[in-house]
Amino acid sequence: xxxxxxxxxxxxxxxxxxxxxxxxxxxxxxxxxxxxxxxxxxxxxxxxxxxxxxxxxxxxxxxxxxxxxxxxxxxxxxxxxxxxxxxxxxxxxxxxxxxxxxxxxxxxxxxxxxxxxxxxxxxxxxxxxxxxxxxxxxxxxxxxxxxxxxxxxxxxxxxxxxxxxxxxxxxxxxxxxxxxxxxxxxxxxxxxxxxxxxxxxxxxxxxxxxxxxxxx
Amino acid sequence: xxxxxxxxxxxxxxxxxxxxxxxxxxxxxxxxxxxxxxxxxxxxxxxxxxxxxxxxxxxxxxxxxxxxxxxxxxxxxxxxxxxxxxxxxxxxxxxxxxxxxxxxxxxxxxxxxxxxxxxxxxxxxxxxxxxxxxxxxxxxxxxxxxxxxxxxxxxxxxxxxxxxxxxxxxxxxxxxxxxxxxxxxxxxxxxxxxxxxxxxxxxxxxxxxxxxxxxx
DNA sequence: CAATTTACCTAACTAACGTTAGATTGAAAA
DNA sequence: TTTTCAATCTAACGTTAGTTAGGTAAATTG
Numbered sequence: 295x296x297x298x299x300x301x302x303x304x305x306x307x308x309x310x311x312x313x314x315x316x317x318x319x320x321x322x323x324x325x326x327x328x329x330x331x332x333x334x335x336x337x338x339x340x341x342x343x344x345x346x347x348x349x350x351x352x353x354x355x356x357x358x359x360x361x362x363x364x365x366x367x368x369x370x371x372x373x374x375x376x377x378x379x380x381x382x383x384x385x386x387x388x389x390x391x392x393x394x395x396x397x398x399x400x401x402x403x404x405x406x407x408x409x410x411x412x413x414x415x416x417x418x419x420x421x422x423x424x425x426x427x428x429x430x431x432x433x434x435x436x437x438x439x440x441x442x443x444x445x446x447x448x449x450x451x452x453x454x455x456x457x458x459x460x461x462x463x464x465x466x467x468x469x470x471x472x473x474x475x476x477x478x479x480x481x482x483x484x485x486x487x488x489x490x491x492x493x494x495x496x497x498x499x500x501x502x503x504x505x506x507x508x509x510x
Numbered sequence: 511x512x513x514x515x516x517x518x519x520x521x522x523x524x525x526x527x528x529x530x531x532x533x534x535x536x537x538x539x540x541x542x543x544x545x546x547x548x549x550x551x552x553x554x555x556x557x558x559x560x561x562x563x564x565x566x567x568x569x570x571x572x573x574x575x576x577x578x579x580x581x582x583x584x585x586x587x588x589x590x591x592x593x594x595x596x597x598x599x600x601x602x603x604x605x606x607x608x609x610x611x612x613x614x615x616x617x618x619x620x621x622x623x624x625x626x627x628x629x630x631x632x633x634x635x636x637x638x639x640x641x642x643x644x645x646x647x648x649x650x651x652x653x654x655x656x657x658x659x660x661x662x663x664x665x666x667x668x669x670x671x672x673x674x675x676x677x678x679x680x681x682x683x684x685x686x687x688x689x690x691x692x693x694x695x696x697x698x699x700x701x702x703x704x705x706x707x708x709x710x711x712x713x714x715x716x717x718x719x720x721x722x723x724x725x726x
Numbered sequence: 727c728a729a730t731t732t733a734c735c736t737a738a739c740t741a742a743c744g745t746t747a748g749a750t751t752g753a754a755a756a
Numbered sequence: 757t758t759t760t761c762a763a764t765c766t767a768a769c770g771t772t773a774g775t776t777a778g779g780t781a782a783a784t785t786g
Contacts, residue, residue: 307733307783327633329546333774345776346734354774387713416688417543417629450712458703459712461689462682469681472632479674487674495711496666496675497603523763549744561746562764570744 312350314340320361320406328358328414359422365404365411366426370433372400386444387493393440394492395485397467402474402481409471437464463492528566530556536577536622544574544630575638581620581627582642586649588616602660603709609656610708611701613683618690618697625687653680679708 318339322331333354337344351357376396377389384392401408415423441456466488474484534555538547549570553560567573592612596605617624631639657672682704690700 311733325633327543327545327630329543330633331545332772334772342733343735344774345736348775349733413629413632414543417541417546448714451710451714454707454712455703458695458700459707461686462704462707465685465688466678466682469685470677472681473677484674487671488678491670491675491678491708491711493711493713494667495707495709496670497709498664498667520762527763548742550742558763559765560744561766564745565763 308350311340311342315342315347315350315357316360316364317406319357320365320410323358323361323410323414324406328418355419355422358418359425361407362411362415362418362422363426363429365407365409366429366433368404369397369400369408370429370436372396373433373436386440386447386449390440390444391489391493393437394463394467394489395482397464398470398485398488399481401467401471402476405471412468412471434460434464524566527556527558531558531563531566531573532576532580533622535573536581536626539574539577539626539630540622544634571635571638574634575641577623578627578631578634578638579642579645581623581625582645582649584620585613585616585624586645588612589649589652602656602663602665606656606660607705607709609653610679610683610705611698613680614686614701614704615697617683617687618692621687628684628687650676650680 315336318336319331322335322339331354333347334344336357337347340347347357351360373393373396376392380389380392437460438456441450441460444450445452445454445456470484474481531552534552535547538551538555547570549563550560552573553563556563563573567576589609589612592608593605596608600608653676654672657666657676660666661668661670661672686700690697
């Protein structure tokens with residue numbers, strides 16, 4: 295009577311299997327897409343038989359939903375956490391730089407889940423897509439505010455359309471899952487260069503501005 | 511005897527059906543991914559029966575290859591054509607701007623084919639992926655040269671890693687297929703803004719630089 | 727120890743897949 | 757008119773998909 299009624303008692307073994315199933319599904323989803331990912335493949339990688347998957351999940355779609363939700367959550371929490379940890383007096387550009395770094399780091403650290411979501415969003419059944427649409431919209435709104443406030447404060451140029459800017463920026467960030475190779479450079483380097491290009495642009499400064507060094 | 515031996519005579523009807531099959535396949539590939547795209551769906555949209563598809567293509571993979579190749583070709587040819595049409599004395603930044611615009615315009619004008627390739631590259635069978643890998647590599651090399659020469663000429667900053675820059679740039683361009691809405695703004699506007707942000711960055715110029723107007 | 731429950735397996739079902747062989751149609755060629 | 761052939765259909769083949777029902781070993785509970 296000490297234990298409350300909260301459904302079947304799931305032990306540590308179950309959690310481990312569940313994790314293995316999700317890991318396998320995330321990888322397969324990333325590499326093959328939703329339609330080509332089979333429960334038998336998932337089961338094989340999780341070291342169980344296909345039928346046993348249904349002890350942990352009610353359907354293939356439920357596995358999909360879990361993978362997508364985790365890929366989204368991990369990035370959102372990283373960015374929100376990083377922003378919250380910033381000193382109160384942080385400038386707007388500083389906040390944007392922190393958000394870029396956090397987004398990139400979370401994205402590439404949990405590559406299978408995040409890139410599964412990025413690649414297959416748009417190819418997934420309507421029902422699954424709508425499930426975390428609100429979360430996704432909130433995340434987009436977060437970036438939108440970040441940019442708008444920076445613009446209102448005069449820290450980014452007034453002539454930019456922040457909607458287009460946000461889309462371009464998030465695009466270049468999300469696309470890193472397609473080319474980033476941890477053996478070539480640490481994530482931090484990519485983040486630093488991205489912010490640098492984003493803030494200052496790629497064009498070399500004109501001659502007369504180049505003479506005075508160390509403006510920073 | 512007036513006709514040479516060159517296999518079965520394919521008429522206009524056949525070409526029309528072939529085009530319908532490819533259009534349907536491109537859209538389905540984009541929306542569902544390779545594994546979920548079925549020949550019966552393709553056939554239905556092309557207004558024929560599933561078995562008849564095999565009169566035009568030997569296999570599902572062959573359809574896939576045709577869609578992917580077309581998506582790639584259309585972009586490459588647009589960019590190379592635009593660059594070739596540039597006056598001989600065009601500056602490096604001017605060349606980059608032209609390439610960005612051409613890439614974006616081709617990408618978004620042939621949305622189904624290009625975004626099918628972008629979304630499903632990496633989820634497609636090895637054999638199909640390798641088929642136009644050389645073309646893809648050549649296209650990447652084109653951009654790499656474009657950026658490197660601009661850097662060598664001193665038109666883009668010397669402290670940038672052109673490999674990372676190229677990846678980030680192509681990422682933000684390719685991602686436009688996920689968010690671009692022709693009802694909101696013309697492609698040219700997006701291209702212009704992308705180039706503007708790319709060259710000058712988003713940060714507002716410092717106060718002392720803002721006084722002198724019309725530096726261009 | 728007996729009873730229960732967890733976590734899995736086995737074996738099967740139906741549905742749908744890519745693919746194929748053999749008719750069938752309609753228009754052009756002879 | 758007869759022949760021919762491009763273009764399609766019909767009907768099926770073997771395979772594999774997601775899913776389910778019923779069984780089982782091991783651990784937990786009483």
